[in-house]
Amino acid sequence: MATATIETRLHRLWETPHSVYGFFASTDHKSVGKRYLVTAFVFLLAGGVEAMVMRAQLIKPANHFLSPEAYNQLFTMHGMTMIFWYASPILSGISNYFFPLWIGARDFAFPRMNMFSYWTFLMSGIVLYTGYIAGVAPDRGWFNYTPLADPLYSPGLNEKFYCIALLLLTVSTTVGAINFIVTAFKLRAPGMSIGRMPLALYGTLTASFANIFALPSLSASLAFLYLEHQFGLHFFDVAGGGRPLLWQHLFWIFAHPWVYVIVLPALSFVSMIVPTFSRRPIIGYTWNALGVVATGVLGFGVWVHHMFATGLPPMAMSFFMAGSMAVVLPSAISIFVWLVTIWHGRPVMSASMLFVLGFIFLFVIGGVDGVFTGSIPADWQVTDSYFVVSHIHYVLIGINVFPILAAFYYWLPKITGRMMSERLGKWNFWIMFIGMNIAFFPMHNLGLLGMPRRIYTYQAGLGWTATNVVISIGAYIFAFGTLLFVLNFFWSLIDGPIAGPNPWDSASLEWATPSPPPPYNFAVIPTVRSRDPLWEERLGMGKRSDVFEGPVISDEEKVTMGTTPLDGLLQQVVRFPEDSVYPFLTALAITAICYGLILGLWGLALGGALFTFFFVTGWLWYAPAPVEL
Amino acid sequence: MNSNESRARGHARWERLRGSVRAGTHRASLAGGVLLAAACAEAPSTLRPASAPAHRLFVLQWWLIGIALAVMLIIGVLLLVPLRHRIRTVADAPLEEGGSTRPIAIGVVISALILIAVFIYSAVVLAADAKPDTPPKLAVKVIGHRWWWEVQYLNADSSDVHENVIGANEIHIPVGEPVRILGMSADVIHSFWVPQLQGKIDLIPGQTNVFWIRADTAGRYRGQCAEYCGLQHAHMIFWVVAQSRADFDAWLAHARAPAAAPKTPIETEGQQAFLASSCVLCHTVRGTRAGGTLGPDLTHVGSRLTIGAGTLTNTPGNLAGWIENAQSIKPGVDMPRLDLPPATLRQILAYLESLN
Numbered sequence: 014m015a016t017a018t019i020e021t022r023l024h025r026l027w028e029t030p031h032s033v034y035g036f037f038a039s040t041d042h043k044s045v046g047k048r049y050l051v052t053a054f055v056f057l058l059a060g061g062v063e064a065m066v067m068r069a070q071l072i073k074p075a076n077h078f079l080s081p082e083a084y085n086q087l088f089t090m091h092g093m094t095m096i097f098w099y100a101s102p103i104l105s106g107i108s109n110y111f112f113p114l115w116i117g118a119r120d121f122a123f124p125r126m127n128m129f130s131y132w133t134f135l136m137s138g139i140v141l142y143t144g145y146i147a148g149v150a151p152d153r154g155w156f157n158y159t160p161l162a163d164p165l166y167s168p169g170l171n172e173k174f175y176c177i178a179l180l181l182l183t184v185s186t187t188v189g190a191i192n193f194i195v196t197a198f199k200l201r202a203p204g205m206s207i208g209r210m211p212l213a214l215y216g217t218l219t220a221s222f223a224n225i226f227a228l229p230s231l232s233a234s235l236a237f238l239y240l241e242h243q244f245g246l247h248f249f250d251v252a253g254g255g256r257p258l259l260w261q262h263l264f265w266i267f268a269h270p271w272v273y274v275i276v277l278p279a280l281s282f283v284s285m286i287v288p289t290f291s292r293r294p295i296i297g298y299t300w301n302a303l304g305v306v307a308t309g310v311l312g313f314g315v316w317v318h319h320m321f322a323t324g325l326p327p328m329a330m331s332f333f334m335a336g337s338m339a340v341v342l343p344s345a346i347s348i349f350v351w352l353v354t355i356w357h358g359r360p361v362m363s364a365s366m367l368f369v370l371g372f373i374f375l376f377v378i379g380g381v382d383g384v385f386t387g388s389i390p391a392d393w394q395v396t397d398s399y400f401v402v403s404h405i406h407y408v409l410i411g412i413n414v415f416p417i418l419a420a421f422y423y424w425l426p427k428i429t430g431r432m433m434s435e436r437l438g439k440w441n442f443w444i445m446f447i448g449m450n451i452a453f454f455p456m457h458n459l460g461l462l463g464m465p466r467r468i469y470t471y472q473a474g475l476g477w478t479a480t481n482v483v484i485s486i487g488a489y490i491f492a493f494g495t496l497l498f499v500l501n502f503f504w505s506l507i508d509g510p511i512a513g514p515n516p517w518d519s520a521s522l523e524w525a526t527p528s529p530p531p532p533y534n535f536a537v538i539p540t541v542r543s544r545d546p547l548w549e550e551r552l553g554m555g556k557r558s559d560v561f562e563g564p565v566i567s568d569e570e571k572v573t574m575g576t577t578p579l580d581g582l583l584q585q586v587v588r589f590p591e592d593s594v595y596p597f598l599t600a601l602a603i604t605a606i607c608y609g610l611i612l613g614l615w616g617l618a619l620g621g622a623l624f625t626f627f628f629v630t631g632w633l634w635y636a637p638a639p640v641e642l
Numbered sequence: 643m644n645s646n647e648s649r650a651r652g653h654a655r656w657e658r659l660r661g662s663v664r665a666g667t668h669r670a671s672l673a674g675g676v677l678l679a680a681a682c683a684e685a686p687s688t689l690r691p692a693s694a695p696a697h698r699l700f701v702l703q704w705w706l707i708g709i710a711l712a713v714m715l716i717i718g719v720l721l722l723v724p725l726r727h728r729i730r731t732v733a734d735a736p737l738e739e740g741g742s743t744r745p746i747a748i749g750v751v752i753s754a755l756i757l758i759a760v761f762i763y764s765a766v767v768l769a770a771d772a773k774p775d776t777p778p779k780l781a782v783k784v785i786g787h788r789w790w791w792e793v794q795y796l797n798a799d800s801s802d803v804h805e806n807v808i809g810a811n812e813i814h815i816p817v818g819e820p821v822r823i824l825g826m827s828a829d830v831i832h833s834f835w836v837p838q839l840q841g842k843i844d845l846i847p848g849q850t851n852v853f854w855i856r857a858d859t860a861g862r863y864r865g866q867c868a869e870y871c872g873l874q875h876a877h878m879i880f881w882v883v884a885q886s887r888a889d890f891d892a893w894l895a896h897a898r899a900p901a902a903a904p905k906t907p908i909e910t911e912g913q914q915a916f917l918a919s920s921c922v923l924c925h926t927v928r929g930t931r932a933g934g935t936l937g938p939d940l941t942h943v944g945s946r947l948t949i950g951a952g953t954l955t956n957t958p959g960n961l962a963g964w965i966e967n968a969q970s971i972k973p974g975v976d977m978p979r980l981d982l983p984p985a986t987l988r989q990i991l992a993y994l995e996s997l998n
Contacts, residue, residue: 081873081973154870160847161830161872166788251848257831258846293738297746322833322842322868324825324851327768334764338757342750349749352720357741360724361732370721377717381710384757388764390771391706393841394688394699397833397868461703463686463837465868468876475864476685518732551737 020536022568027119027532029592038592040124041532045131046110047428052135053103057414058495059142060094063087065492068485074473084469085152090145092155093175097182098138100275100413105130105189107420108217108278110428112193114523114530115211117202117539119573120589122195125596125632130189132600137181140607144174151175154467156268157238159249159260164242173611176239181607183228183235190221190228197221198578202522204558205541205581211521212295215302216281219309220274226313227274231267234260243613258323265316273312276408277305279416280347283369286423287351289519290366291358294545294552297350304346311340321392330389337387344380348373363517364438368419371446375411379404382457397467400460406453418445418498425502426516430528431509437501445494451487455480520545525560537563538574541581575639588637595632602628686864688837692884693856695771695840702767709756771840774820774854781822782813786832786845788871789878789975790938790951795894796824806898806928810938811880811951814897816890817860825851833869836882842868857884862947873974879952900929901941901997912993915986924976927997937976944997950975962991 029039039045067087070079079087109127113120121127144150149170153162162172197218201210237248238260247253249260288295295301317325317333351373360366382404385391395401418441426432459480464471471477515524522539523530524547542557543549550556566572566586575585602624609618691697729735785792795807815821825834827845835842836855843853857863867878885893904910913930916922922932928941946956950972954960963970966987968977982990 081876085873153872158831158870161870166830166872257848290732291738292732292735293741296741297743300743300746323844323846324849324853327772331765331768335761338761341757342754345750345753346746348717349746352717352749353741353743353745355724356720356745358724358738359727359729359735361729361735362725363731370725373721374714374718377714378710381706381713384710384760385703385706388702388706388760390699390764390767390841391702393843394703394837396842397835397870461688463688463835463864463866465835465866465875467870470876474685476687548737552739 019565019568020531023533023536023565024531026568027571029532034594035592037597038594040120040128040590040592040596042109042113042120042124042127043428043530043532045127046106046108048131049102049106049109049134051106052131052138053099053106056094056098056138057103060091060099061492061495063091063094064488067091068488070469071471071481072485073482074471074475074478076470079469081469082152085467086145086150088467089151089154089157090141093141093151093179095409096155096271096275097179098134098141100409101186101271102134103413103417104217104220104275104278105134107282107417107424108193108213109189111213111424111523112196112217113200113534113573114427114526115213115521116197116200116205117522117535117541117574118196118200119534119538119571121192122199122587123192124589125593126188126192129596129600130185130192132597133181133185133188133603136600136604136607137178137185140181140604140611141174141178144171144178144611149174156264157260158257159238159255160251160257162238162260163250164245165250165252170611172242173239176235176242177607177611180232180235180239181603183232184603186224187228190224193217193221194225199575200573200587201576201581202539202541203574203576203581203583205576207579207581208299209541209544209581210302211544212284212298212301212305213278213281215305216278216284219305220277223270223274223277223309223312227267227270230263231271234263234267237263239610243610258320261320261323262316265319266313269316269319270309270312272408273308276412277308279413279420280344281305282420283351283372283416284347285519285521286365286369286419287354288358288545289423289517290361290363290369291355292361293354293358294520294548295350296354296357297346298544300346301350304343304350308340308343311336311343315340315387318387318392319396321389322396327389334387334389338384341380341384341387344376348376363422364433364435364442365419365422365517367439367442368415368422371442372411372415372419375407375415375449378454379407379411382407395460397465398460399456399464399466402466403453403456403460406456410449410453415445418442421498421502423517424523425505426509426512427523427526427528427530429506429509430512431505432512432516433501433505433509437497437504441494441497441501444497445491448487448490448492448494452484452491453487455483455487459484515547520548522546522560533571536565537561538566539563583642585639585641587639590635590637593632595628599625599628599632686837686866690838692838692859692861692863693840694858695856696838698767698770699841702763705763706760709760774856776820778820778822778854780816780819781824782815783824783826784813784834784845786825786827786829786834786867786871786878788829789867789874789972791878791880792828792938793880795897806900807894808926808939809897809942810946811948812883812946813865813880814883814885814890814893815855815857816887817857817884819887820854820856822852822854825853830871831869832867832871832878834865835868836863836865838863839865839882844869855882857882860884860886864952866952874972877951877953877972879948881947881952883947896945897942901927903929904993904996906992906996908989908992909996912989912991912996915989916993919980919982919990920978921990940994940997942997944995950977958991958995961994962987965990965994 029035029041070076070084151171197214240246247255249255249257284301314336315333318337321330385395422438462476464477512528514527540559546558546560571589572586575587577584602621605621606618691700781796783794783796791811793809793813825843825845827847832845833842839855839857843851861884863882865880904913922934924934924937926933926939949956949960949964953972967979968975969979
């Protein structure tokens with residue numbers, strides 16, 4: 014039995030000093046997670062403000078509120094901010110905070126890499142927005158088609174900011190993905206076999222694998238484009254022997270799996286929340302887990318459905334039409350799993366659950382309007398119209414923002430130790446849900462009425478005006494709903510009731526820790542022998558797991574248990590490195606390389622490279638080896 | 643000639659064109675706001691198809707909309723029914739167990755059947771739209787430029803340019819006949835989209851995308867670039883004008899003829915001013931020494947429906963504004979700000995107006 018003295022000693026061992034040094038040196042996954050969450054949320058607000066400004070421009074025809082230059086930068090920045098700097102990092106935030114807690118570990122396999130991944134994420138966002146502040150933001154859309162993005166048609170620094178900021182972000186994402194994968198396969202609590210993993214892991218794990226395989230395609234195309242701009246090479250321009258469609262293939266081979274990267278973890282968060290508020294274990298655990306993995310695999314076989322209008326041969330396109338139909342099925346599995354679980358349970362109408370139910374409905378809309386884009390002939394009408402704008406927002410807001418808010422209402426009490434207001438949360442939900450549908454549902458119609466996307470203004474008399482007014486109003490309602498969340502969050506920090514360890518009476522391991530969890534997460538590493546360790550006694554299976562009792566492995570060195578990848582059998586004691594500023598310094602040095610590459614300051618780039626080498630050397634100087642058992 | 647006269651003439655020309663294309667059932671009142679009324683009747687909606695291929699897409703679309711609404715309804719109901727429990731906190735509900743996965747399997751099988759049906763139906767439409775019923779007798783090369791459309795008429799075998807028939811932002815076709823389109827781009831990727839006639843097809847530099855269009859009802863159909871192509875993507879509009887075969891042949895013969903010679907003194911002065919200006923560096927007027935090819939061919943500019951690729955209706959006032967300062971109307975367009983002296987502007991305007 015862990016005693017108070019042992020806990021005090023563990024606390025002293027694991028705690029990061031509250032100092033400037035501590036801030037930059039911390040490797041605690043919970044600090045990483047919180048920083049990810051706050052930073053990504055700030056990017057969400059920035060992208061939201063950009064959207065609001067665009068909706069002001071589109072509220073009436075032939076509007077001169079924005080210049081075309083300003084509008085084109087805005088819609089590009091909005092897309093990039095939301096897709097790259099909000100949607101994936103916010104998931105990383107939740108996963109970073111909770112991953113070790115879900116699996117009964119004390120930290121990630123590579124805690125320093127974890128913090129490095131945060132710093133490079135932050136720096137890449139800063140690089141992107143320096144471009145915006147300097148007036149040379151990317152303005153060719155988030156998918157940045159060549160030859161429009163080639164040097165001939167996009168002189169200036171805008172495209173270099175696009176390439177380099179995104180390249181830096183791919184570094185962050187790759188590092189994070191490796192860390193998730195190794196942690197999930199090596200640091201699960203003893204007894205947590207692959208079939209007992211919390212479902213949240215399947216989404217994050219699948220997304221991480223998708224990242225590893227998809228990101229090289231993006232990195233390659235970004236490097237090619239940068240080489241075109243900086244050194245006059247030719248990859249995509251016809252005059253130089255390049256092929257414009259090469260960019261589209263490379264980009265979408267990355268970007269369609271990326272869609273799943275930014276929705277699968279969110280779906281799997283929902284799979285954690287649904288059982289808690291249905292008051293029962295999930296029905297169809299295996300279906301759900303395999304469905305998520307299948308989506309990740311099939312997601313690599315559908316990229317051409319973004320290119321149905323490019324004149325590819327119909328037979329070639331048909332394969333991708335079939336793939337696009339097939340990829341719907343695993344998502345359908347998830348939906349039926351949740352529905353069946355809710356129907357067989359006693360659903361509790363908490364704010365979190367409302368966001369889940371709203372999400373399921375929005376997911377269905379984003380799924381059925383996605384069928385239009387998967388059917389080649391139907392896609393010819395809807396692609397590049399407002400119909401697709403609607404689809405992408407139902408997918409990204411419906412399947413990312415709504416589950417994230419559900420997750421916030423569910424898990425923030427664990428992070429802050431305080432409850433948020435349920436009443437305000439329900440207002441928050443209804444206003445966002447209604448605003449969302451007022452803003453985005455009519456866009457379907459607008460697309461069918463022939464309005465192309467990415468036009469900074471439109472003419473009167475085409476039947477588009479009234480709909481655009483409605484859309485703008487809906488967007489402002491939605492924005493107001495988002496502010497209610499911010500309000501609720503700050504209210505909870507100041508005046509929220511104390512949460513206690515398990516306010517929702519949930520089944521998974523993170524709820525076995527105090528709220529907020531101590532720096533070492535678990536004094537005793539739990540031993541897990543069922544999918545629902547905190548519920549098992551009440552589910553009539555008897556007590557099987559040891560969550561609170563057992564030996565404390567060490568209060569002298571930062572360690573956790575290492576287990577076998579599939580069966581979760583105890584294998585080794587994994588030792589963690591100490592806090593370090595090297596990850597931060599390395600990120601700074603790499604950022605210097607980035608600015609050097611963008612501005613053509615080769616001295617800066619070279620200096621950054623040298624310092625990167627030194628800092629990485631310092632970082633790797635001492636790497637504690639695991640102790641095999 | 644005073645400006646009232648010229649405005650009246652512009653109006654009359656507009657009327658003539660409208661009459662000649664028999665604008666279907668949507669003959670709106672033209673009092674004053676010609677463009678507004680006309681455009682309103684001609685909203686480019688996929689829901690008002692005017693060709694067999696577009697109609698097939700329209701029917702497919704409605705099936706998909708129907709399926710989508712049905713699925714939304716069913717899932718919506720399935721989501722709402724459990725709410726009847728109205729349990730407020732987790733403490734009010736003990737844990738449940740058991741439950742069957744069979745409904746999941748049933749749901750997935752039904753979803754799969756629907757998706758297979760959608761696939762087959764889509765493949766059938768794809769095959770049906772691949773080729774016209776009769777081989778096209780007319781071929782048109784459409785070249786996307788930032789931000790306007792160049793239109794060249796070819797022979798049916800696509801081999802030979804009717805070298806004299808080069809227009810811009812307007813594609814005249816005979817009604818009820820398939821027309822082969824050779825889509826190309828001079829710079830970046832554009833996308834050819836006339837929602838009432840067919841779906842999108844991209845115009846990509848370095849390749850020629852061949853497709854066909856047909857209009858089964860005479861009328862004017864609005865098209866717009868659908869692939870983001872830079873600053874003025876929003877103002878890259880064109881019109882497909884579907885005319886009876888006789889009207890079309892007459893139009894083609896007229897379009898093949900060189901520019902009309904100036905008739906009045908002011909038109910003559912305008913021609914001289916035009917040929918002496920920088921206009922000729924970018925624009926062609928066949929029959930004169932103006933032979934620039936960077937901008938649209940102006941041989942018959944007076945008879946066009948719009949200026950600036952659909953940005954403005956082609957009225958003398960709008961044309962004058964465009965010549966004077968296109969940058970204020972379509973910022974970033976290649977046409978520079980000219981700031982001509984008023985007298986010169988009037989002359990050039992009169993000349994261009996005469997190029998019917």
